[in-house]
Amino acid sequence: MENKDEELDNEKESTRSSSRKYSNFLYELFNYNSYHSYKRNLRRLEISFIFLFIVGTIACFIPNKLGNTIITLVFICLILYSFLYTWIMMKSRRVRLESQEIMKKLQLEGNAVVRSWILYDGAYTEDDFVSIEVAFSGDKGVINNLTHLVKGDQTTLPPTQEDIQHLKNLLFNLYSNNQRDWLIYGTLNDNLVRLLEKNDIIVQEMDRRYRTKPSRLDYAVASGRATAALWNFPHSWNVYALGLDIEKYRDSLIHEQDKIERKRIRDTRNQVRKIKNKK
Numbered sequence: 418m419e420n421k422d423e424e425l426d427n428e429k430e431s432t433r434s435s436s437r438k439y440s441n442f443l444y445e446l447f448n449y450n451s452y453h454s455y456k457r458n459l460r461r462l463e464i465s466f467i468f469l470f471i472v473g474t475i476a477c478f479i480p481n482k483l484g485n486t487i488i489t490l491v492f493i494c495l496i497l498y499s500f501l502y503t504w505i506m507m508k509s510r511r512v513r514l515e516s517q518e519i520m521k522k523l524q525l526e527g528n529a530v531v532r533s534w535i536l537y538d539g540a541y542t543e544d545d546f547v548s549i550e551v552a553f554s555g556d557k558g559v560i561n562n563l564t565h566l567v568k569g570d571q572t573t574l575p576p577t578q579e580d581i582q583h584l585k586n587l588l589f590n591l592y593s594n595n596q597r598d599w600l601i602y603g604t605l606n607d608n609l610v611r612l613l614e615k616n617d618i619i620v621q622e623m624d625r626r627y628r629t630k631p632s633r634l635d636y637a638v639a640s641g642r643a644t645a646a647l648w649n650f651p652h653s654w655n656v657y658a659l660g661l662d663i664e665k666y667r668d669s670l671i672h673e674q675d676k677i678e679r680k681r682i683r684d685t686r687n688q689v690r691k692i693k694n695k696k
Contacts, residue, residue: 448511452537452550453629455509462501463632469494512538513556529583533576533639534603536587540627541600549591551584551603551659554631554639572641575608581616588618588661589670602658604629606651619660628656 449455469491476487519536523529535555539548553574576584591599602623605613610620631639631654637646 449509450538451540452512452516452552453540453627455505455512456556456629456631459505459509460630460632462498462505465494466498469498523583523587529586531580531583533573533580534584539600539602541602541623544598546598546600548600548602550629551601552629552631553603553605553609554635556635572639574636574639574641575612578616581613581618584659585616585618585661585666588659589663589666592661592663600658601660602627602656604631604654604656607653608651610655610657613659617662617665619662620657621660623656623658625656628654630654 449458473488473491476484476491478484479487516535516537520531523531523536533553535552537550537552539550541548553576555573588601591601605620613620633646633650636650637643642649
């Protein structure tokens, strides 16, 4: 009797396991697990588009039927490209919506209006870490990027001092939380690395497989320079874990609060003195 019960339990567990695998398969089929996965596939598609554009341009100068055949094949591939692009954007919808929700929550709870960086689900899942990826360039798509590049109204790089302070507050709040092991990381060029280190943010290079290199158009819009999409695009991009000296930053916060309190007391005394003088 006990053997039968064990067999039934094993069958139930096997059924649950199969159901979970099937559910995970369906989820991963229609959703990206991280910003890194989404941008990696989008980058591959962009490279394919550039290749098709070059081949199509060359084919225009090839006479006879060969040129027409190549142009026809390129046109068919472009139709396939449009379907794949639509699929990637639909599949990335959850990642992008969750990012927007996180930034709204940060604005409401932390009173932080940030323009130069965005938070996404991280791809790092080793050692039970909860990872968050910080992106320092937007993700607006080709058409929106071209529009903003012409207008020049989305310049966010280099990050302002206020945005860097918000990033330090985020690192402090998360790394001070002992309930979870957090890992905050981002893909940075040399200029961003120097800027963050100058502002006491610790950067430590990670495995390059987690690198999420921005597209040339994304970077051009963020930097506000059209030439950044061509010859001024940084060639050195590496992925870094972002850290903070918690005790040092806590002391600086206490010192800053003391300064604010002393200023408040001083202003109050001056106000009282003015009132007395009027009398």
